[in-house]
Amino acid sequence: MNFEEAKDYLLKKARQMGIDAEVLAAESRELSLSAFGGQLEEITQATQGGIGVRVVVEGKVGYAYTEEKTPEALDWVMQEAHENALLQSSGGGFIPVGSALGRHDLLGEGLSAPLEQKQAAALTVEATLRQDARVKQVPRTSYQEQEIQVVLGSTQGASGGYRTGVSVVMGMAILSDGGAPKQSWNVDFSREFHALEPGKTALDLIHDTARLLGARPLKTGKYRAYFEPKAFAQLLGVISFMFSAKNVLEGKSLLAGKVGERVASDLVTVVDDPTLPGGIASRPFDAEGTPSRRLTLIEKGVLKSFAHNSETARQMGVEPTGNAQRSYKGVLGVGHSNLFLEPGSGVKLQEGVIVTEMMGLHAGANPISGDFSLQALGLKVEGGEVAYAVENFTVAGNLLSLLQSISAVGEGLEWEYWGMALGAPMVEVAELSFAGA
Numbered sequence: 001m002n003f004e005e006a007k008d009y010l011l012k013k014a015r016q017m018g019i020d021a022e023v024l025a026a027e028s029r030e031l032s033l034s035a036f037g038g039q040l041e042e043i044t045q046a047t048q049g050g051i052g053v054r055v056v057v058e059g060k061v062g063y064a065y066t067e068e069k070t071p072e073a074l075d076w077v078m079q080e081a082h083e084n085a086l087l088q089s090s091g092g093g094f095i096p097v098g099s100a101l102g103r104h105d106l107l108g109e110g111l112s113a114p115l116e117q118k119q120a121a122a123l124t125v126e127a128t129l130r131q132d133a134r135v136k137q138v139p140r141t142s143y144q145e146q147e148i149q150v151v152l153g154s155t156q157g158a159s160g161g162y163r164t165g166v167s168v169v170m171g172m173a174i175l176s177d178g179g180a181p182k183q184s185w186n187v188d189f190s191r192e193f194h195a196l197e198p199g200k201t202a203l204d205l206i207h208d209t210a211r212l213l214g215a216r217p218l219k220t221g222k223y224r225a226y227f228e229p230k231a232f233a234q235l236l237g238v239i240s241f242m243f244s245a246k247n248v249l250e251g252k253s254l255l256a257g258k259v260g261e262r263v264a265s266d267l268v269t270v271v272d273d274p275t276l277p278g279g280i281a282s283r284p285f286d287a288e289g290t291p292s293r294r295l296t297l298i299e300k301g302v303l304k305s306f307a308h309n310s311e312t313a314r315q316m317g318v319e320p321t322g323n324a325q326r327s328y329k330g331v332l333g334v335g336h337s338n339l340f341l342e343p344g345s346g347v348k349l350q351e352g353v354i355v356t357e358m359m360g361l362h363a364g365a366n367p368i369s370g371d372f373s374l375q376a377l378g379l380k381v382e383g384g385e386v387a388y389a390v391e392n393f394t395v396a397g398n399l400l401s402l403l404q405s406i407s408a409v410g411e412g413l414e415w416e417y418w419g420m421a422l423g424a425p426m427v428e429v430a431e432l433s434f435a436g437a
Contacts, residue, residue: 001069003027004161006051007153009071013078014055014155020095021078022154024287025051026328033143035122043119049149052328055081059091065329096310096320098158098289106164106282110191111145118143118167121198125171128202134210136181137174141202144168145193158289166280166417167193169201175209182377184209184357189280189417208356212377215389218436224352224407225395225432226381229414231355232424236270236341239399240420241367243272243297244323244334245312254370254400258303264403266301267344274322274337281337281421288324292337295321298403307334340423344409347426353434354379354386355395370399373435393436405430 001009003025014021027049034042052065055078062085066077085093125141147165152158168189174181186205190196227235242253255263264270274283274292285291288310296304308316309324309332325335358364358374365372373396379386410425 001071003049003051003069003149003151006069006074007151009074010051010053010078011153011155013075017078017082019082020056020155021081022054022095022156022158022288023051023152024054024326024328025049025151027149029147031118031145033119033122035126035141036138038123038127040119040122050328051077052326052330053077053081054095054332055085056093056095057082057085059093060085060088061093062086062088063331094310094314095154095156096158096288096290097156098154101152101158101160101285101289101291103160104162104284106162106284107147107191111147111165111167111193113193118145118193121169121196124198125169125202128199129171129173129206132175132206134175134177134213135173135206136176139172139174141171142169144170152285152287152289154289160285160289162284164191164283166191167196168417169196169198171202171205173205173209175206175213177213179214182209182212182215184212187417191278191280211379211386212356212389212391215377215391216380218353218378218380218390218393218434220436221434222431223434224350225429226347226349226352226354227424227427227429228354228356229410229412229424229426230416231358231376232341232427233414233416233422234358234361235365235372235399235402236339236422236424237416237418237420238361238365238367238372239403240336240339240422242370242399243270243307243336245306245308245316246334248306249312249315252368254368255303255306259305261303262301263303263400264298264301265406267406267409268298268301268403269296269342270298270339271296271342272307272323272336272339276338279338279421280415280417283337286322286324287326287332288320290320290322290324292322295323307336309334336420338421338423340413340415340421341409341425341427343411343413343425345411347408347410347428349381349384349386351383352381353390354381358395365399367399372397372399390436393434396433396435402429402432405432
């Protein structure tokens with residue numbers, strides 16, 4: 001029995017039991033290749049997946065999942081979900097009305113290259129790094145790929161599926177020119193293996209790390225801050241927590257009650273677009289079968305919407321936005337796809353500090369309070385030019401205040417991938433606190 005057949009089996013069973021149900025099945029195939037010392041150090045291949053159900057019994061919601069597709073396992077998972085629903089104390093649950101969603105292949109032949117070429121990608125990153133005399137260690141280089149297939153159906157009419165995937169090359173390096181060493185990493189990703197450029201990934205890593213050599217301590221003070229795209233994308237990942245309507249309803253978002261209000265500089269427009277052509281996290285529909293659509297969260301500084309699933313939308317009296325998220329093992333939540341800050345008219349360097357990279361984001365940035373204090377690396381800007389590298393400093397502030405203090409937005413959009421895709425240009429912040437020497 002395949003996942004499509006298992007989905008149909010479960011929905012038939014739900015109808016026989018007289019309950020509403022939603023079935024989400026997912027299967028992922030992963031390949032990981034690591035290189036060290038000119039040799040392939042590790043090759044890992046794995047396939048995993050399962051099928052989860054969400055049922056509504058007397059207004060109560062229950063979940064269960066299985067990784068087997070036998071009739072016995074499917075009967076058990078439906079009974080387990082039914083019993084879990086009856087254990088709940090609150091009602092009001094529902095399965096949203098759905099529609100035929102079609103079958104979509106967002107990947108095509110993107111990962112179809114021979115294994116030997118993928119091995120060569122990991123080896124090329126390492127070999128290119130080692131050609132530079134300043135590279136003292138190469139802790140890790142790798143090629144990774146993931147192919148995902150999703151099948152969805154419900155007793156309320158939702159029916160569809162899609163296939164997607166990503167290929168990734170990554171390198172880490174430690175550089176030194178006789179002084180204190182600097183370590184950094186670089187990642188490139190695409191749905192198309194042949195779009196990857198392992199040599200360029202390595203050269204970009206060398207360039208971005210070498211410019212930090214010979215760094216000087218930064219004097220404590222307030223400076224104009226220039227966040228490089230990679231650094232601002234990291235902050236956007238924390239800010240994304242505030243856009244979740246689930247977090248709003250749970251009292252965990254600083255943006256609660258601010259729809260229609262100005263929450264950022266008028267240079268700030270933030271969009272979540274699962275329909276983005278070629279977007280790494282693009283999808284035709286969400287985990288409930290709501291068709292994907294472009295969602296503007298902040299427009300010219302004004303908060304326009306939160307990201308919703310069907311439950312949060314009903315509680316807040318709005319339409320679902322197509323941001324339902326759950327794995328076959330998990331419960332219904334809210335998530336993002338291709339989340340990005342729209343590019344602007346450009347950034348012109350004046351005086352200040354370019355923040356190139358931040359560390360300890362999970363420990364040093366609180367998405368509930370919005371406060372952050374992060375160790376960072378950067379470049380001092382004097383007279384409109386990069387003067388020298390700076391180190392041993394932290395950058396601190398509040399995420400909402402930072403959004404309101406954005407004074408310029410760059411023209412180019414660059415992407416990071418952390419389960420969701422995060423896009424950002426260079427961002428100038430008029431003033432920020434830096435704690436250094």
